[in-house]
Amino acid sequence: MLQVSYIRDNREQVLERLAVKNFKQVGLVDDIIVLDSQRRALQISSEELQSKANASAKQIGELMRTGKKDEADALKGQTGAWKEDIKKLTEDLAAVDEELQQKLVLLPNLPHASVPKGITPEENEVVLEHGNKPTLPENALPHWELAAKYDLIDFELGVKITGAGFPVYKGKGAKLQRALIAYFLDEAEKAGYAEVMLPLLINEASGFGTGQLPDKEGQMYYVGMDNLFLIPTAEVPITNLYRDVILKGEELPVMNCGYTPCFRREAGSYGAHVRGLNRLHQFDKVEIVQVVHPDKSYDVLETMSTHVQSLLQNLGLAYRVLRLCGGDMGFGSALTYDMETWSAAQQRWLEVSSVSNFETFQSNRLKLRFRNAEGKTQLAHTLNGSALALPRIVATLLENNQTADGIRIPEVLVPYTKFEWIS
RNA sequence: GGAGAGGUGUCUGAGUGGUCGAAAGAGCACGCCUGGAAAGUGUGUAUACGCCAAAAGUGUAUCGAGGGUUCGAAUCCCUCCCUCUCCGCCA
Structure with missing residues (x-):
């Protein structure tokens, strides 16, 4: 399996090498690149939200300990609402990642420079x-x-x-x-x-x-x-x-x-x-x-x-x-x-x-x-x-x-x- | 196959709802100490992905796997997988 980061940074080279192996599904490579950028975008937004929720949960713990139950309850409501968003984002992320993996395993290895072109x-x-x-x-x-x-x-x-x-x-x-x-x-x-x-x-x-x-x-x-x-x-x-x-x-x-x-x-x-x-x-x-x-x-x-x-x-x-x-x-x-x-x-x-x-x-x-x-x-x-x-x-x-x-x-x-x- | 116990970092092993990526010890690495070593002592010691030009840093996830409860899970619940012990069977 090729590394996504490599494909992302070396699209032309990847296509050129794959052609030597008589592999011509250009679309697949581009799909992978798109999915990868989607994946990262989703990861960023979901992690940002999780980070906020984590901070909030920590704060609630603090408030509970110091007996400020009302403030804690108020915060709970808000944090609970984020949960839905986090769940959605995480599911999307998993789905995109799954699709990415499925496409990634379809790509053969890139042949070495010394490999002759040919089919038979x-x-x-x-x-x-x-x-x-x-x-x-x-x-x-x-x-x-x-x-x-x-x-x-x-x-x-x-x-x-x-x-x-x-x-x-x-x-x-x-x-x-x-x-x-x-x-x-x-x-x-x-x-x-x-x-x-x-x-x-x-x-x-x-x-x-x-x-x-x-x-x-x-x-x-x-x-x-x-x-x-x-x-x-x-x-x-x-x-x-x-x-x-x-x-x-x-x-x-x-x-x-x-x-x-x-x-x-x-x-x-x-x-x-x-x-x-x-x-x-x-x-x-x-x-x-x-x-x-x-x-x-x-x-x-x-x-x-x-x-x-x-x-x-x-x-x-x-x-x-x-x-x-x-x-x-x-x-x-x-x-x-x-x-x-x-x-x-x-x-x-x-x-x-x-x-x-x-x-x-x-x-x-x-x-x-x-x-x-x-x-x-x-x-x-x-x-x-x-x-x-x-x-x-x-x-x-x-x-x-x-x-x-x-x-x-x-x-x-x-x-x-x-x-x-x-x- | 039956009964029971258990799966935590390189290892041993603590941890039953918040300050836990996780005590302590061992191991390992580097330093101090030493003529040299041992002992002693100090520091460090997971992985992946992301952010960042990069380093530094930082975010997220990971305590067998997956799901659930909760503001918050190594810790509670469910499912699965695996290991160990005893019994049975057996080359």
């Missing part, structure tokens, strides 16, 4: 490509066939138990999941992230804090009986750890990592591109989150990007890094890098990580602040990234490492899997 994923900027795309043997198989061939993943069983998009991992397939999770967590810990294990259900306040609510509830599974949502990413519970918190300056940066399953409804996405592990309703992911000083957030974004890339390099996967264009970016992000690995059997790039700087977009909603050098509270910047999401990593590992004799496990994973080959 094709307009994302390729920042770098790393590693050679492997050439596969003649009869190479896509991962879903490999998974069946070696009995690693059973998609049909998952359908029986839950539905499409909920795979059952078996044998070495299951162990590979566990190995990847442990490996990613260990690497994150080495990089300075403190591990947390989290609730998988979140309440509305948490969903609001990180930007999933309002409006994006359709992407989450909802447990109506208790008004809770299944997490779409560990970002939500981890970042919300710091909701309503004022950190000491020296506590920054806060670095956390966590493994959770993630649940996404992904309504309406079916077809060849979502086959196998390409898109699931439940998947595993290790997330990294940082809460940092605003001056540091873009350096930290690079650090996080580097961390993710090092994982991909260690796994021996060819990948590329994209700087997302305005239209393809998330609602709350100011700058996002997507990491994609090359799926050799499918001959296409698969997104395996997304690393974003939210600047103060989330912290404003979360009321996540720190005490700055002047001793004042200031909104911190939040960042998060997948490090990494498992399914597409598994997909590319299976496909790219397939040989006539079986599938080779990357060296770094062997201590975790305790086996070198799937055959």
Whole structure:
């Protein structure tokens, strides 16, 4: 959520930045500015009246104590009359403020200056490509066939138990999941992230804090009986750890990592591109989150990007890094890098990580602040990234490492899997 | 799920209608004291929004949340949420 004071003082800039995100509701921004000035006008008049009433009440108390009951009664009448006005003004104020808030949450975050203009994923900027795309043997198989061939993943069983998009991992397939999770967590810990294990259900306040609510509830599974949502990413519970918190300056940066399953409804996405592990309703992911000083957030974004890339390099996967264009970016992000690995059997790039700087977009909603050098509270910047999401990593590992004799496990994973080959 | 108790500032904890944004203590910060430290001692120590060019200052709100009574509510009433204890159930 943007800060009203910023919108008020930087209308042109806000509109210009929003245009990069392909957001063109100029009217909304102007509505916000009008509502804000209405809000302040109402606040001034209601507070003036309240101030008078408070003084009067104090005076009545004084008169009562000194036994001047008549004078007190006279004052009571007058003060009582103000009460109606105060009530009216306060209600108006609340109504205007409510409307302001409702409009405010509709504005996406402003993109960073380096974000390319564009609407479709094709307009994302390729920042770098790393590693050679492997050439596969003649009869190479896509991962879903490999998974069946070696009995690693059973998609049909998952359908029986839950539905499409909920795979059952078996044998070495299951162990590979566990190995990847442990490996990613260990690497994150080495990089300075403190591990947390989290609730998988979140309440509305948490969903609001990180930007999933309002409006994006359709992407989450909802447990109506208790008004809770299944997490779409560990970002939500981890970042919300710091909701309503004022950190000491020296506590920054806060670095956390966590493994959770993630649940996404992904309504309406079916077809060849979502086959196998390409898109699931439940998947595993290790997330990294940082809460940092605003001056540091873009350096930290690079650090996080580097961390993710090092994982991909260690796994021996060819990948590329994209700087997302305005239209393809998330609602709350100011700058996002997507990491994609090359799926050799499918001959296409698969997104395996997304690393974003939210600047103060989330912290404003979360009321996540720190005490700055002047001793004042200031909104911190939040960042998060997948490090990494498992399914597409598994997909590319299976496909790219397939040989006539079986599938080779990357060296770094062997201590975790305790086996070198799937055959 | 049943019964009871309770939610006050960073913490402990006082406060049952007016002088309460809130006693006291602890903690923390800065100073004094000290060769240095401890002890002692002094001062300070919530947040948000508004007014002001800004600092200073100042107004309003906030004692779990929302509503009500009253000239005036941390204090009285109602609703909700949460925590704790005991019992029950249970991985």
